[in-house]
Amino acid sequence: MRPAKAELMRPTRQFTRFLAVGTLGFIVDAGTLLLLVSAGGDPYVMRLVSFAVAVSVTWWCNRNWTFRSASRLAWQAEYLRYFGVQTAGAAVNYAFYAGVLTVIGLTALNLVLALAVGSFVALVVNFSGARALVFKPRPA
Template sequence: MRSELIVQMLRFGAVGGVGFVVDGGLLWLLISLDFNPYLARALSFPVAVVVTWALNRNWTFRATRDASKEGQFRRYFGVQLIGSMANYLTYSAIIGLFGTASLTIFLGFSLGSFFGALMNFFGARHVAFRA
């Protein structure tokens, strides 16, 4: 059981890295197109959720693949919404306090992603992809 948890954490982290790139890449693209940074973040995050759900379903938590895709996605999306609140509140607080310079936006994005990821792993493991 312990080694399974470690493998899942490592895989979840790798999938999170893909999500980070998808989310961050779209965020920077939208900002470069003069989108408001708050709106850009609100648009980039759901795209990353869909990508990470598919990867986590088929790799990280593949033992539960036989469960209803729709049910898993609804639960995963719910878990992600809770994690995204911590993520977005951290992001908004950082840029609200320190401005919208590129480095500040990146710091807010990075810290928000870290706090959200902690919540999301345990929610994914125990709620979305439960056996």
């Protein structure tokens, strides 16, 4: 494959992998959220905890699979930058999560539905930020 064409396909491959990792992150997020809420935790506060767990899992997977060929900072700095970018996406995610719960009510199924809506809306923010600010392509 010619280099120019390979470069054009790279973001598509990364986005596909980012979606796969995001799916895993969603499962971790939703599972953690449901576990904590079923143990008596407040659904709004526990959402913050489940987010932190999911971000840690997705950072590791994105670092080692989605963006593994990208230049890297020290892992600690990279993790903090990734967490910051994902927090911006999470602000969008959380606003939609809370809004959906306010509209449709609080049940276990609605928790997951609200989480899915928030995750979908924040996807573009998260991918763009991860690609541009955390896992920058290596210079040629």
